[in-house]
Amino acid sequence: MKIQINNKEVETLPGETLLETARREGYNIPSLCYAKEAKHKSSCMVCAVRNVVTGQIFPSCTTLPVESMQIDTESPEVIHTRTLSLELLLSDHRADCEAPCKTACPGNMDVAAMNRLYDQNRTDEALTLLRDTLVIPATLCYICNAPCEKICRKGDVNTSVSIREIKKKLVAATDLNKILPPVPNGKKAAVNGSGPASLSTAYHLCQQGYAVTIYEQFESILSPYIPADQVPPEILRLEIEVLIRMGIQFKHTPEAPSPTGYDTIITPQPKTKQPARLVLEGHRLAVQQPPVPFNSTYNRFTEAEKAHIRQSYNSSRCLYCDCDAKAGCRLRLHATEYGIKTTRYPKSSASEALHRQEIGRGMYFEPAKCIKCGLCVYNSANGFTFKDRGFIMQVVLPEENAENINEQLIALCPTGALNQR
Ligand code: SF4
Ligand code: SF4
Ligand code: SF4
Ligand code: FES
Structure with a gap:
């Protein structure tokens, strides 16, 4: 049988649903309650399409093609229906994709992941995660006002997790002999300045294999750019020593790097004075980062949720509020594709978070x-x-x-x- 999809004539196969025909023809239609080769019934309406002849909008995952159908998979009406369906599903969704401590951190540190590694005594992996995000994590702990601890969900129940103390303990456990230069890529990079954004840019270029030289006009590193009197000198020395062990070189000179000597020269242009955000800016400068995915969040714990958490969780432990399924969750994937914003839908759910x-x-x-x-x-x-x-x-x-x-x-x-x- 022949039908039209988006004005193109296509041949259907026996037993195929509209969703299967459209996907076979290369059209991208989202689905949640459908699974090929499994029993399913339509319920989510995320796979909605429209029959141009009748104007009807219906789920494509359970609808069989009918002769002379003209299917539209991409008009604003269809996209609107799918968006509404996703928003409705999310209005009943009481979970965080990312833990609030991560979204609050100006450096976007995955605190829950760090806490998991810390609780499992996987110190080296926790340190790698810390440095890959914050580059100078202990220094930042001393000068950041810690929005992560202020927003920590555990604070709703009893006391917030001592995130800064965990980071400081981890950094203090650094074994400098384990810090090795990354595999070189044969290219050279120069970075101007040794503030948080510059160190972060240098760190991430170095991770990519660049031979990195930092050009610094002052005699000291990092301290001219931060309230260094708040940071113990041995912490500053340790964090700079890590960068030196990675192979990053420091050149104290008022001169700018020569364009002929480097494959790339980067001068971070800070848009903020917040050190952790500067580290994030430096990371973005050095690495092409993917767009931020959708983040489902819920508001404060209800009294019933607090009671359940007190009963079920060790009082000193992080709740690990982020979602284990982030990487494979199709609800999150489609919410990202359809530009769903957490703030756009009202939230009410009969289910308890973290249960x-x-x-x-x-x-x-x-x-x-x-x-x-x-x-x-x-x-x-x-x-x-x-x-x-x-x-x-x-x-x-x-x-x-x-x-x-x-x-x-x-x-x-x-x-x-x-x-x-
Ligand atoms: S547990 Fe998963 S598969 Fe089962 S109804 Fe809920 S979302 Fe669907
Ligand atoms: S990853 Fe998916 S299941 Fe997990 S909180 Fe986000 S939307 Fe919900
Ligand atoms: S309980 Fe753990 S994961 Fe949740 S907000 Fe606090 S530190 Fe983050
Ligand atoms: S995928 Fe849920 S109704 Fe089709």
Whole structure:
């Protein structure tokens, strides 16, 4: 049978849905509750398309082609329907993609990831993560007013995590003998100045293999550009020594680097005085960074959530509020593609944040991230099931059914609701 998609005639195959035909023809249609080769029913409307002949908008994942259909997959009406559907799903989504401490950090430090490594005594990996983001992490801890600690969700329950103390302890544990120059790429770079942005640019160029020379007009490094009296001198020395061990050279001269001597010369033009933000600017200068993905966030904990957290979490430990499923979550992917802003939709959810049902073998179910697509219900025998109907409908896993859940179901789940550590 022949139909039209976006004014192009295409041949359908027997048994194929519109979504499958369109994708085979190269059209990019998002989907959440659909999974090829698995039982599914349309519920999310994220795969919406329009029949130009009738004006109807419908889900393409369960609709079979009909002779003479003229399908539109990209008009503003279709995009609007998909956007609304995503916003509706997110209005019932009580979870953070990124922990608030990361979004609050002017240097965008992944504090939750650092805390996980710290709690597991993986000091070297934690230090690498720290330096790859903040370059001079301990120095920044002394001069930053720590918005990460002010916004820490743990502070809502009892006391905030001592993020700066953890960073200082990690930096103090640096083994300088383990700091080695990266593999050279045969190119040379010069960076003007030794403020936070310049050191950050130099660090990331060096990581890419450049032989980096910093041109500094003053006698000392870094201290002319920050409130250095707030930082213990041994910390400043240690953080600069790390850069020297990586192979970064410092040239104290009022002269500018000669353009003939370098493949690239960079002079950071600071747009802020905030040291951690300067480090981020320096990183951006040295590395092409991808656009910032969508970030689902929720407001403060309810009293019920606080009570649950007090009961279930060790009082001194980080809650690891970010989402383990960030990399593979299709809800986040499509929210990013459709430019969804957290502030655009009202939020209300019956589910509690950070409420995880352990399933065994590292698997867990987190209802606050469930979009109730039903994939886990239709594709598990005596596993997940629906409870109630209408707006209060929930997907639940009775305890006695937990042993029937396997890794294949996790792969089907389009969000981080069903996941494995
Ligand atoms: S399930 Fe997806 S959208 Fe929700 S918090 Fe996790 S990554 Fe973000
Ligand atoms: S509890 Fe941990 S992950 Fe959550 S905001 Fe505080 S430091 Fe960040
Ligand atoms: S847990 Fe089940 S119903 Fe919820 S999003 Fe995942 S697959 Fe869909
Ligand atoms: S309705 Fe088609 S993917 Fe959800």
